[in-house]
Amino acid sequence: MDRLSEVFGALADPTRRAILARLAQGEATVNQIAEPFPISLQAVSKHLKVLERAGLVSRGRAAQWRPCRLDPEPLREVADWVADYQRFWEQRYDRLGDYLQRLQRDDTATEEE
Known part of the structure:
Protein backbone atom coordinates (compact mmCIF):
# COMPACT_ATOMS: atom_id res chain seq x y z
CA MET A 1 0.00 0.00 0.00
CA PRO A 72 3.22 16.19 10.52
CA GLU A 73 5.10 15.37 7.29
CA PRO A 74 2.50 12.88 5.97
CA LEU A 75 -0.20 15.50 6.58
CA ARG A 76 1.71 17.90 4.33
CA GLU A 77 1.69 15.24 1.62
CA VAL A 78 -2.10 14.93 2.00
CA ALA A 79 -2.45 18.73 1.85
CA ASP A 80 -0.35 18.82 -1.34
CA TRP A 81 -2.50 16.11 -2.91
CA VAL A 82 -5.71 17.92 -1.95
CA ALA A 83 -4.32 21.24 -3.25
CA ASP A 84 -4.20 19.82 -6.77
CA TYR A 85 -7.93 19.14 -6.60
CA GLN A 86 -8.59 22.48 -4.98
CA ARG A 87 -7.06 24.17 -8.05
CA PHE A 88 -9.28 21.99 -10.25
CA TRP A 89 -12.43 23.09 -8.42
CA GLU A 90 -11.38 26.74 -8.36
CA GLN A 91 -11.00 26.64 -12.15
CA ARG A 92 -14.44 25.07 -12.44
CA TYR A 93 -16.00 27.75 -10.23
CA ASP A 94 -14.25 30.48 -12.24
CA ARG A 95 -15.69 29.05 -15.48
CA LEU A 96 -19.13 28.80 -13.88
CA GLY A 97 -18.84 32.44 -12.76
CA ASP A 98 -17.88 33.51 -16.30
CA TYR A 99 -20.84 31.58 -17.72
CA LEU A 100 -23.29 33.13 -15.26
CA GLN A 101 -22.00 36.62 -16.07
CA ARG A 102 -22.51 35.93 -19.80
CA LEU A 103 -26.06 34.75 -19.12
CA GLN A 104 -26.75 37.85 -17.07
CA ARG A 105 -25.35 40.13 -19.80
CA ASP A 106 -27.39 38.32 -22.46
CA ASP A 107 -30.52 38.59 -20.30
CA THR A 108 -29.93 42.31 -19.74
CA ALA A 109 -29.35 42.88 -23.46
CA THR A 110 -32.59 41.03 -24.31
CA GLU A 111 -34.58 43.14 -21.83
CA GLU A 112 -33.22 46.39 -23.34
CA GLU A 113 -34.37 45.50 -26.84
Whole structure:
Protein backbone atom coordinates (compact mmCIF):
# COMPACT_ATOMS: atom_id res chain seq x y z
CA MET A 1 0.00 0.00 0.00
CA ASP A 2 1.32 3.44 -0.85
CA ARG A 3 1.94 6.00 1.87
CA LEU A 4 -0.90 8.32 0.87
CA SER A 5 -3.38 5.43 1.08
CA GLU A 6 -2.03 4.49 4.52
CA VAL A 7 -2.41 8.08 5.72
CA PHE A 8 -5.96 8.37 4.38
CA GLY A 9 -6.81 5.02 5.96
CA ALA A 10 -5.47 6.21 9.29
CA LEU A 11 -7.36 9.51 9.03
CA ALA A 12 -10.62 7.74 8.18
CA ASP A 13 -11.33 6.97 11.84
CA PRO A 14 -12.64 9.78 14.09
CA THR A 15 -10.83 8.41 17.16
CA ARG A 16 -7.51 8.52 15.32
CA ARG A 17 -8.22 12.06 14.15
CA ALA A 18 -8.96 13.02 17.77
CA ILE A 19 -5.67 11.42 18.85
CA LEU A 20 -3.81 13.47 16.25
CA ALA A 21 -5.57 16.62 17.46
CA ARG A 22 -4.42 15.84 21.00
CA LEU A 23 -0.84 15.23 19.86
CA ALA A 24 -0.87 18.50 17.91
CA GLN A 25 -0.95 20.14 21.37
CA GLY A 26 2.23 18.31 22.43
CA GLU A 27 3.68 14.96 23.40
CA ALA A 28 1.61 12.62 25.54
CA THR A 29 1.79 9.13 26.99
CA VAL A 30 -0.65 6.43 25.93
CA ASN A 31 -2.44 6.85 29.27
CA GLN A 32 -2.80 10.59 28.72
CA ILE A 33 -4.08 10.04 25.19
CA ALA A 34 -6.57 7.41 26.37
CA GLU A 35 -8.07 9.56 29.16
CA PRO A 36 -10.91 11.24 27.23
CA PHE A 37 -11.94 8.16 25.25
CA PRO A 38 -14.60 5.67 26.37
CA ILE A 39 -12.50 2.79 24.98
CA SER A 40 -9.89 0.50 26.48
CA LEU A 41 -6.19 1.29 26.71
CA GLN A 42 -5.62 -1.65 24.37
CA ALA A 43 -7.95 -0.08 21.76
CA VAL A 44 -6.09 3.23 21.99
CA SER A 45 -2.80 1.35 21.53
CA LYS A 46 -4.20 -0.27 18.37
CA HIS A 47 -5.18 3.14 17.03
CA LEU A 48 -1.69 4.43 17.79
CA LYS A 49 -0.15 1.52 15.88
CA VAL A 50 -2.21 2.40 12.81
CA LEU A 51 -1.07 6.02 13.12
CA GLU A 52 2.54 4.88 13.52
CA ARG A 53 2.35 2.65 10.43
CA ALA A 54 1.08 5.65 8.46
CA GLY A 55 4.02 7.72 9.76
CA LEU A 56 1.77 10.17 11.58
CA VAL A 57 2.93 9.31 15.11
CA SER A 58 6.25 8.32 16.60
CA ARG A 59 7.18 7.23 20.09
CA GLY A 60 10.16 8.50 21.98
CA ARG A 61 11.97 6.98 24.88
CA ALA A 62 12.88 8.93 28.00
CA ALA A 63 13.61 6.44 30.81
CA GLN A 64 10.27 4.73 31.56
CA TRP A 65 8.29 7.44 29.78
CA ARG A 66 7.52 6.69 26.11
CA PRO A 67 5.88 9.86 24.82
CA CYS A 68 3.95 9.82 21.56
CA ARG A 69 4.38 12.75 19.23
CA LEU A 70 2.78 13.93 16.02
CA ASP A 71 4.87 13.66 12.85
CA PRO A 72 3.22 16.19 10.52
CA GLU A 73 5.10 15.37 7.29
CA PRO A 74 2.50 12.88 5.97
CA LEU A 75 -0.20 15.50 6.58
CA ARG A 76 1.71 17.90 4.33
CA GLU A 77 1.69 15.24 1.62
CA VAL A 78 -2.10 14.93 2.00
CA ALA A 79 -2.45 18.73 1.85
CA ASP A 80 -0.35 18.82 -1.34
CA TRP A 81 -2.50 16.11 -2.91
CA VAL A 82 -5.71 17.92 -1.95
CA ALA A 83 -4.32 21.24 -3.25
CA ASP A 84 -4.20 19.82 -6.77
CA TYR A 85 -7.93 19.14 -6.60
CA GLN A 86 -8.59 22.48 -4.98
CA ARG A 87 -7.06 24.17 -8.05
CA PHE A 88 -9.28 21.99 -10.25
CA TRP A 89 -12.43 23.09 -8.42
CA GLU A 90 -11.38 26.74 -8.36
CA GLN A 91 -11.00 26.64 -12.15
CA ARG A 92 -14.44 25.07 -12.44
CA TYR A 93 -16.00 27.75 -10.23
CA ASP A 94 -14.25 30.48 -12.24
CA ARG A 95 -15.69 29.05 -15.48
CA LEU A 96 -19.13 28.80 -13.88
CA GLY A 97 -18.84 32.44 -12.76
CA ASP A 98 -17.88 33.51 -16.30
CA TYR A 99 -20.84 31.58 -17.72
CA LEU A 100 -23.29 33.13 -15.26
CA GLN A 101 -22.00 36.62 -16.07
CA ARG A 102 -22.51 35.93 -19.80
CA LEU A 103 -26.06 34.75 -19.12
CA GLN A 104 -26.75 37.85 -17.07
CA ARG A 105 -25.35 40.13 -19.80
CA ASP A 106 -27.39 38.32 -22.46
CA ASP A 107 -30.52 38.59 -20.30
CA THR A 108 -29.93 42.31 -19.74
CA ALA A 109 -29.35 42.88 -23.46
CA THR A 110 -32.59 41.03 -24.31
CA GLU A 111 -34.58 43.14 -21.83
CA GLU A 112 -33.22 46.39 -23.34
CA GLU A 113 -34.37 45.50 -26.84
